[in-house]
Amino acid sequence: MSARHRIYLDSSVLVNYSFKKGNEQFSLLAMTLLNKVQIGLYEGVISTLCLMELMTSLRGLLTSHGVRDPQKWRSAIEEAFQAIFRVKNIVLVEGNPNERIGTDEIRDLFYSSIVWEAFEILTKHPGKAGLDKENKLKHDGLSAPDVIHIALAKRLACSEIASFDEDFLESKGEIYALILHKNSGW
Amino acid sequence: MDLTFDPSCAVSGISYQPDYTLPRDPGPLFSGRGLKDLPAHYDLTVRAPFTLDDSMTRNRIWTALFGTISLPSREDGAVAKYHGVLDKYITSPGPSLEEAIRTTLKRAKGKE
Numbered sequence: 076m077s078a079r080h081r082i083y084l085d086s087s088v089l090v091n092y093s094f095k096k097g098n099e100q101f102s103l104l105a106m107t108l109l110n111k112v113q114i115g116l117y118e119g120v121i122s123t124l125c126l127m128e129l130m131t132s133l134r135g136l137l138t139s140h141g142v143r144d145p146q147k148w149r150s151a152i153e154e155a156f157q158a159i160f161r162v163k164n165i166v167l168v169e170g171n172p173n174e175r176i177g178t179d180e181i182r183d184l185f186y187s188s189i190v191w192e193a194f195e196i197l198t199k200h201p202g203k204a205g206l207d208k209e210n211k212l213k214h215d216g217l218s219a220p221d222v223i224h225i226a227l228a229k230r231l232a233c234s235e236i237a238s239f240d241e242d243f244l245e246s247k248g249e250i251y252a253l254i255l256h257k258n259s260g261w
Numbered sequence: 262m263d264l265t266f267d268p269s270c271a272v273s274g275i276s277y278q279p280d281y282t283l284p285r286d287p288g289p290l291f292s293g294r295g296l297k298d299l300p301a302h303y304d305l306t307v308r309a310p311f312t313l314d315d316s317m318t319r320n321r322i323w324t325a326l327f328g329t330i331s332l333p334s335r336e337d338g339a340v341a342k343y344h345g346v347l348d349k350y351i352t353s354p355g356p357s358l359e360e361a362i363r364t365t366l367k368r369a370k371g372k373e
Contacts, residue, residue, distance in 0.1 A: 081313075087366050095345030097358040102345065109340045120313065123322065128369040133347070135365035140355035151350050153327055158343030160323065160333040166315040167322060174318060175311045220370045231313065240366070 082117045082253070083228035084108075084165075085238035086128035089121070093133075093155050101239055104255040108237055111261075112164050120233055121159065123169040124223060129155060170227050184230055192229070193222040200245045217245050225249050 091098060092105035112119035133155060134148045142148070159165065168174050172184045202216015217225075225246050228236050235251040236243055243252035253261055323332045336342075351358055367373040 086369065090362055090366060092344060093347040094351070094358060094362065096348045096351055097362045106340060106344045113338075113340045118313075123318070126322065128366070131369045132362070132365045135368060136358075136361050137350055139361045139365070140351050140358070141353035142350060147350065151347050153330070154343075154346050156323070156326065157333050158339065158346050160319070161336050161339035161343065163335045163337070163339070165335075166313045167319050168313060168315055169318050169322075171318060174313055174315060176314050218371045232311065240370070242372075 080117050080235060081120060081231070081233045082112070083120045083122070083224065083231070083233040083236040083250075084112075084125065085224065085236060085240060085243070086125045086132060087239040088237055088255070089125070089129050089155070089159060090132050090136075091239060093158065094136075101256060104239075108255060108261070109162055113162050115164055117164070119162070119165040120228070120231055121165060121167050122224065122227055123167075124220065124227070126156070126167070128220065168227075168231060170230070175231070189223065189226045189230060192226040193219070196222040196225055196246065196249055200249075202242075202245055215242065217242055221246075 087101075088105045088108060091101040092109055095102045108117075109119070111117050130152050133151050137148055137151060142151075160167075166174075170184050170186070170189060175184065197217060197219065200217055200222075202214055204212055205215035207213045221240075221242060225236065225243070228250055233250065235253045236246075237253045237255060239255055241254055241257065244254060246252055255261070320332060323330075355361065364373060
């Protein structure tokens with residue numbers, strides 16, 4: 076049995092890793108974490124949901140910078156995926172019971188089971204009202220995809236979820252949120 | 262609000278009555294720093310450890326997206342080699358890339 080942490084990687088880690096030109100600090104932190112995965116300090120878990128977020132983010136990012144050609148989006152997505160697929164100690168999962176070896180608790184990974192746990196988490200953690208940059212009221216808290224990530228991470232035995240999204244701090248008591256730019260010593 | 266799972270909603274013919282009042286402990290891999298934030302009732306001895314096998318999923322995702330392009334294999338030093346691999350796509354002026362990343366991630370997660 077491995078004693079290393081199994082860590083769920085949020086799409087914000089992958090997007091920031093893919094661009095050095097964006098937030099340089101975040102990009103460096105993302106690379107540092109992936110390096111730790113590569114050398115085996117962590118086992119990194121990336122879900123299909125996370126990859127879908129990566130794809131939609133890349134299409135949005137490229138479009139916002141004048142790249143309108145879907146073929147270019149596809150090339151960028153292919154390069155981003157190539158990079159991820161090549162990293163050692165990363166496992167790509169979709170929450171399929173067949174992915175968990177050595178347990179008969181397959182029902183834990185039924186879609187209905189995961190979604191129900193996500194629903195419970197969303198109910199338990201309502202978030203709070205905050206202000207955006209323009210001083211307008213906005214809701215700060217977990218989104219539907221966030222809670223599905225958390226539920227899936229728990230079912231896959233991840234001890235923490237790594238992200239740059241501080242909304243995951245709302246999930247205290249569910250899973251440890253490793254906010255890369257806030258936490259030290261990881 | 263009672264959020265107890267209603268087994269009558271389960272798929273017919275499948276025995277499926279998880280007790281959601283019990284902690285779902287993922288096993289001994291759940292160790293280290295994360296423990297201090299877990300509810301006290303987590304019993305870390307309940308469930309056997311398991312390993313993850315992504316061979317099927319890895320193939321499936323790749324084939325669905327890129328068809329016949331051969332599946333990349335894991336390689337040493339990949340993280341440093343491919344860091345910032347998409348920078349070359351950002352050639353025209355646009356909004357701050359940092360801000361664009363923040364915004365598009367929020368949008369992808371349904372927050373904006």
